[in-house]
Amino acid sequence: MEKTVTLVTVSVAIVVVSWWTWRTLKLVWFRPKMLESYLRRQGLSGTPYTPLVGDLRRNFCMMMEAKSKPIKPTDDISPRVVPFPFEMLKNHGMTFFTWLGTTPTITIMDPEHIKEVFNKIYDFQKPHTFPLGEKLAKGLATYDGEKWAKHRRIINPAFHLEKIKNMVPAFHQSCSEVVGKWDKLVLDKGSSCEVDVWPGLVSMTADVISRTAFGSSYKEGQRIFELQGELAQLIILTFLKSFIPGYLYLPTKDNRRIKAACREIHVILKGIMNKRLRAREAGEAPSDDLLGILLESNSGQTKGNEMSTEDVMEECKLFYFAGQETTSVLLVWTMVMLSQHQDWQARAREEVKQVFGDKEPDTEGLNQLKVMTMILYEVLRLYPPAAQLTRAIHKEIKLGDLTLPGGVQINLPILLVHRDTQLWGNDAGEFKPGRFKDGVSKATNGQVSFFPFAWGPRICIGQNFALMETKMALALILKKFSFELSPSYVHAPYTVLTLHPQFGAHLILHKL
Known part of the structure; x- marks a missing residue:
């Protein structure tokens, strides 16, 4: 036996x-x-x-x-x-x-x-x-099939141009704060000063996303951004090892930190969500930020077609990471390019003066900035946020x-x-922004050869948001300063999920 x-x-x-x-x-x-x-x-x-x-x-x-x-x-x-x-x-x-x-x-x-x-x-x-x-x-960027279609339908209202128009004051507030800090730095030095603009642009775009995504809870949202930045670095470090079967389940120092950061993000988002849901029940919740618009759109779906609370949280994480990353890298490479091409910097500044004069930038005026649009398209062509x-x-x-x-x-x-x-x-x-003077279709001869935000049905839902925020920031910067590359600037684009400047972006800012 x-x-x-x-x-x-x-x-x-x-x-x-x-x-x-x-x-x-x-x-x-x-x-x-x-x-x-x-x-x-x-x-x-x-x-x-x-x-x-x-x-x-x-x-x-x-x-x-x-x-x-x-x-x-x-x-x-x-x-x-x-x-x-x-x-x-x-x-x-x-x-x-x-x-x-x-x-x-x-x-x-x-x-x-x-x-x-x-x-x-x-x-x-x-x-x-x-x-x-x-x-x-995860969210919209990673889903396929019916789940993608459902999420796209529910999220679309948050990125309608009319909704983005309501967020322009938040763009202005966040951008003005960073430009004000640079202004003080320059004044302290006289009329010119070397500034690494990269940390300021990262802070600015994180602040914009925090305000527009979570409204009054934006300070809690800022912590999410810090954790996601840390996660991005850890993911790059463990990229090769992650293809070893079972490696992600090993209790290594990096794996433990990744799990801890994910847990903290989840706890913060859960808190923001619960607070907002309680406020909605009491009829006191704002509905003009991304979270409010998303919850309102979601509540209007028929039973079984709505997103779960976990789904909404994943979309908020995606707003945070994709929105902040795209805009900060577009801004930094635009400033680097305009530092090298003073003629286009002068043309962009003249356009801002013609459109706004002494007034603060607003939605209507931002939509009239044709030269700036050409410049941004050319920067997106040469320095797309994602390389592939x-x-x-x-x-x-x-x-x-x-x-x-x-x-x-x-x-x-x-x-x-x-x-x-x-x-x-x-x-x-x-760098020839003039190639876009008659729009993208003419510049590409009708071919799909320009797709910084992807293309077709899955084109980035937040591209208008990113471009409007970038125009606001550049309008405020161009009104205050002229700028050029510092002798200490080192040109070293590299990928940390998106295209970052490896050694920052050291520019000389001149007070106008």
């Missing part, structure tokens, strides 16, 4: 080990090699598969090397920001595949293919290969002449497309 039990136990153990061994081999070797063979038969070229890690180590090492070398302000930033895709583009042409761990990723740069990917949102979905990213925020976007394919699908298998990903390299001379001409690397 005892021998029988032992034999059964050993047999079960052998079956389990054999099953896990087969699954592991399938995941780590057989499936990737099968997909690689499929892609090569399509005529695609790319890197050979390296078990488990793919091109992660090579990509990471190239990024670290590039990050160690600042560049000239006039240099192409692509080799520094996306060195691996840039090298692949040179060696393999406009379409190629690389490996994100065990997953093949096909990079495409043909505008017609990009358009198809953006339009077919149910065929080309958001990837979920990097669960750490969802620690920052990714989509996942879950079933075999045709894309142009290619037939792609389920299980691969598509990479849309925003930065490389925006600087491609075949699409933008030989001056693609130059």
